[in-house]
Amino acid sequence: MPGKKPHTLPEKKNSYRLKLPADSANLDIIRKFIAGIAENMGFSEEDIYQIELAVDEACANVIKHAYIGENTREKEIHVRVKTRAKKIEITIADRGIGFNPNSIKTPNMEEYLKRMKPGGLGLHLIKTLMDKVSFRINPGVRNEVKMSKSLVK
Amino acid sequence: MPGKKPHTLPEKKNSYRLKLPADSANLDIIRKFIAGIAENMGFSEEDIYQIELAVDEACANVIKHAYIGENTREKEIHVRVKTRAKKIEITIADRGIGFNPNSIKTPNMEEYLKRMKPGGLGLHLIKTLMDKVSFRINPGVRNEVKMSKSLVK
Amino acid sequence: MANFDIERKDNGDVTILHANGYLDAHTAPEFENALSTLIQEKRFKIVVSLEGLQYISSAGLGVFMGFIEEVRQNAGDIKISEVSPRVFKVFDLLGFPSLYEFYDSKQAAMEKFK
Amino acid sequence: MANFDIERKDNGDVTILHANGYLDAHTAPEFENALSTLIQEKRFKIVVSLEGLQYISSAGLGVFMGFIEEVRQNAGDIKISEVSPRVFKVFDLLGFPSLYEFYDSKQAAMEKFK
Ligand SMILES: Nc1ncnc2c1ncn2[C@@H]1O[C@H](COP(=O)(O)OP(=O)(O)O)[C@@H](O)[C@H]1O
Ligand SMILES: Nc1ncnc2c1ncn2[C@@H]1O[C@H](COP(=O)(O)OP(=O)(O)O)[C@@H](O)[C@H]1O
Numbered sequence: 025m026p027g028k029k030p031h032t033l034p035e036k037k038n039s040y041r042l043k044l045p046a047d048s049a050n051l052d053i054i055r056k057f058i059a060g061i062a063e064n065m066g067f068s069e070e071d072i073y074q075i076e077l078a079v080d081e082a083c084a085n086v087i088k089h090a091y092i093g094e095n096t097r098e099k100e101i102h103v104r105v106k107t108r109a110k111k112i113e114i115t116i117a118d119r120g121i122g123f124n125p126n127s128i129k130t131p132n133m134e135e136y137l138k139r140m141k142p143g144g145l146g147l148h149l150i151k152t153l154m155d156k157v158s159f160r161i162n163p164g165v166r167n168e169v170k171m172s173k174s175l176v177k
Numbered sequence: 178m179p180g181k182k183p184h185t186l187p188e189k190k191n192s193y194r195l196k197l198p199a200d201s202a203n204l205d206i207i208r209k210f211i212a213g214i215a216e217n218m219g220f221s222e223e224d225i226y227q228i229e230l231a232v233d234e235a236c237a238n239v240i241k242h243a244y245i246g247e248n249t250r251e252k253e254i255h256v257r258v259k260t261r262a263k264k265i266e267i268t269i270a271d272r273g274i275g276f277n278p279n280s281i282k283t284p285n286m287e288e289y290l291k292r293m294k295p296g297g298l299g300l301h302l303i304k305t306l307m308d309k310v311s312f313r314i315n316p317g318v319r320n321e322v323k324m325s326k327s328l329v330k
Numbered sequence: 331m332a333n334f335d336i337e338r339k340d341n342g343d344v345t346i347l348h349a350n351g352y353l354d355a356h357t358a359p360e361f362e363n364a365l366s367t368l369i370q371e372k373r374f375k376i377v378v379s380l381e382g383l384q385y386i387s388s389a390g391l392g393v394f395m396g397f398i399e400e401v402r403q404n405a406g407d408i409k410i411s412e413v414s415p416r417v418f419k420v421f422d423l424l425g426f427p428s429l430y431e432f433y434d435s436k437q438a439a440m441e442k443f444k
Numbered sequence: 445m446a447n448f449d450i451e452r453k454d455n456g457d458v459t460i461l462h463a464n465g466y467l468d469a470h471t472a473p474e475f476e477n478a479l480s481t482l483i484q485e486k487r488f489k490i491v492v493s494l495e496g497l498q499y500i501s502s503a504g505l506g507v508f509m510g511f512i513e514e515v516r517q518n519a520g521d522i523k524i525s526e527v528s529p530r531v532f533k534v535f536d537l538l539g540f541p542s543l544y545e546f547y548d549s550k551q552a553a554m555e556k557f558k
Binding site: 201202204205208222223226229230233234237240241298299301302305306 | 332355388389420423424
Binding site for chain 4: 048049051052055069070073076077080081084087088145146148149152153
């Protein structure tokens with residue numbers, strides 16, 4: 025039948041969720057959580073380090089930028105991880121002010137280093153370290169950075 | 178005013194939630210999650226070890242007992258942690274078959290050791306390691322083991 | 331996944347099992363297999379060195395309980411050596427020291443089988 | 445909370461800062477304070493040994509960026525030594541080797557200030 029997907033065994037899918045206060049003291053907890061899942065999936069140490077770093081950057085952004093000027097709402101980071109046999113997909117979400125991912129251009133590193141000023145590296149690192157990165161912004165409701173990486177054995 | 182609570186500064190309260198598949202491979206992830214929170218609160222290494230163990234026992238019970246004969250429902254463990262300045266309160270919950278905590282009597286260790294058979298130690302350990310333990314059973318909906326420990330500095 | 335492994339060393343009719351890492355409900359079956367293999371080989375004089383064990387839960391304690399009867403019925407024993415204070419505490423809380431012998435060294439434990 | 449600490453050793457007019465553990469958005473302020481103190485003391489010849497550093501995020505890289513201009517304007521430099529391959533990779537991904545000198549040993553880095 026044309027267009028019919030090949031019949032394959034169902035992939036093992038799993039889902040993990042973590043919600044915690046948007047506080048930099050919790051970055052370590054988030055990294056360990058992610059590292060544990062990636063380790064169980066069989067990612068290499070090198071890959072685990074890179075996944076931890078990408079997630080750290082996205083969470084550090086939530087802590088630093090998402091809840092500026094907000095005092096009423098609970099300042100939380102939501103981490104959702106979906107695993108398949110060969111792929112990890114991680115979503116970092118907040119309910120803060122949001123941002124326009126398209127307006128944030130990839131820093132020209134040469135320019136950047138000439139300016140010698142800190143900042144603006146997080147999203148660039150995430151895009152460099154992960155296979156795929158996408159955004160869904162809904163200020164005050166849910167702002168998501170979704171990233172995935174495949175396991176190449 | 179009689180019965181009025183003394184006026185105190187608001188305590189720093191935080192809440193953490195973790196949901197993940199009821200699979201023994203995840204016990205390690207849960208322990209690290211709990212250890213991270215307890216460490217940030219300032220618990221001693223000894224206390225952290227005991228809190229990790231109590232939580233491990235409750236989660237191992239969910240994995241071993243809660244979803245027996247269930248194939249439809251998602252087999253998940255829910256971990257909720259509430260922290261105050263000097264107290265950690267952890268709730269382990271499942272949506273499985275439930276159990277009657279009152280019918281499970283504390284094993285007489287002497288008897289137990291004489292029988293030389295494994296099992297039945299988990300709840301006993303939890304009660305021994307934590308300051309306070311309580312249950313709320315609602316089979317198929319939500320079965321909770323709630324435990325807390327105070328930080329004595 | 332907790333990291334855990336078992337190393338086995340035979341010394342005459344005594345076998346030493348080194349259990350390293352985290353012994354929980356996930357890794358207990360590995361420890362169980364190691365003991366089970368010894369029983370099948372009729373090697374009943376067993377020293378379990380816990381020098382490298384960083385963590386134990388009741389699932390790990392259960393493994394000890396699951397074999398002790400058969401081992402003793404065959405004139406053997408499971409003796410435990412070099413357990414760290416924090417791991418010993420778990421054994422102790424559950425009264426295991428009244429059923430199992432604990433030693434500071436593998437040598438001392440092996441001696442007892444002489 | 446990531447564990448992180450800074451040790452400082454003065455050697456003549458060169459200061460070595462050993463950064464150990466996890467350098468992330470939570471611990472970066474500690475590293476920032478250490479560098480800031482040096483600047484206040486007008487000690488601009490700085491070697492940062494990353495031998496004990498297990499992790500760095502962009503918040504850590506940012507600290508290096510925040511001081512390099514002032515340090516160089518004062519005839520000093522921040523040189524980096526003994527960085528592990530995985531931590532170096534993060535510096536490398538962002539092109540830092542074109543701005544900072546990396547050395548295999550503290551000695552080699554200190555020599556360059558002579
Ligand atoms: N979760 C978020 N909420 C609000 N703004 C964000 C969020 N994540 C990123 N941003 C915006 O994107 C910008 C770029 O982020 P990043 O590349 O990590 O650099 P930096 O955090 O150092 O500014 C931030 O300065 C901020 O304006
Ligand atoms: N989450 C749970 N769901 C269903 N039954 C449970 C749960 N937790 C504990 N139980 C019941 O309580 C009993 C005692 O548990 P425990 O003391 O940990 O010993 P063990 O798990 O070794 O039997 C279990 O055998 C089981 O019947």
